[in-house]
Amino acid sequence: MKKYILIIALLFSVLCFNVFAQTKSYPFEVLKTGKGKQSILFIPGFASSGEVWNETKTAFEKDFTCYTFTMAGFAGVKPQLNPSFENWKTEIANYIQNNKIEKPIIIGHSMGGGLALALAADYPELIGKIVVVDALPCLAALSDPSFKSKENNNCSSTVNQMTAMNETQFYEMQKQTMPRLLQDATKLELVVGWSVKSDRTTFGQMYCDFYNTDLRNRIAQIKCPSLILLESYFINLKPIIDEQYKNLKTADFKYANKGLHFIMYDDTAWYLEQLNHFLKS
Known part of the structure; x- marks a missing residue:
């Protein structure tokens, strides 16, 4: 009798594990396309949809398996409670491990670029290559090089400011900011x-949390090849950017010829040329 009880308990445990594995809720949605032995994970920037990578995927999904992320709470994806930069980083790493994606290339824009840096730093054996599209290890240090992250940073005032706006006010704010x-x-x-x-x-929580993130020391742990694509204006700030990235020994820096933060839209031909060379080398 004890033998049968043990077998039933083991079967129940396996069933529970399988159900958990199938229903695990990640703080993002993922679209899988393309076919290839090598995988690319595309992580969009702050408040952006994975659609920002549509043109990029078209260029590469014939040779690569592509996983395109949209983070929870952004661009119409259902939000989750208590979002944070560190939790998103950890859950992307969990997704890679749970889905047995071997040595993926991470391509991230803006906040997604920050996540690419954090993943490669904290999981150096997990990541094959990274491409950082117009992101810095510490955004706040661009204006204050002596910036120090706050522990237990309180983001309630930023959240309150964002949630207090009506739809028209928020739309107008974004329409003025985006150009x-x-x-x-x-x-x-x-x-x-x-x-x-x-x-x-x-929106408010992640803006505040990312602005409080400082990866300048952590990036010393990155071992994989790293391509850093920066908007054209940043060439004027090269000494400051070099200082921020000084601990990333595997970096290859490229500055766009024209355009602004959304390099994939503003200098598309140059951007795809850099990716082609880096991904297929």
Whole structure:
């Protein structure tokens, strides 16, 4: 009798494990496309949809398996409670391990670039290569090189500010902000629309949390090849950027010829040329 009870208990445990594995809720949605032995994970920037990578995927999914992320609470994806940069990093790593994705290439834009740096730093054996599209190890240090992250940073005032706006006010704020980040006017409404569809609490929380993130020391742990693509204006700040990235010994820096923060839209041909050379080398 004890033998049968033990077998039933073991079967129940296996069933529970399988159900958990199938229903695990990650703080992002993922679209898998393409076919190839090598995998690319595309992580969009702050309040952006995975659609920001559509043109990039078209160029590479014939040779690579592509996993395109949209983070919870951004661009219409259902939000999750208590979002944080560190939790998102950990859950992307869990997704890679649980799905047995071997040595993927991580391509991240803006906050997604920060996540690429953090993943490669904290899981150096997990990642094959990274491409950072217009992101810095510490955004706040761009204006204050002596910036120190706060422990238990309170983001409630930023969240309250964002949630207090009505839809018209928030739309107007984003419409005024976006031309500073995007030169291609044909993409303006698309990108603004992603922000407007984003959960306002997630928007405020993650803006505050990412601004408090400092990866300048952690990136010394990165072992994989790293391509850093930066917008054209940043060439004027090269000494400051070199200082921020000084601990990343595997980096190859490239500055775009034109355009702003959304390099994939503003200098598309140059951007795809850099990716082609780096991914296929």
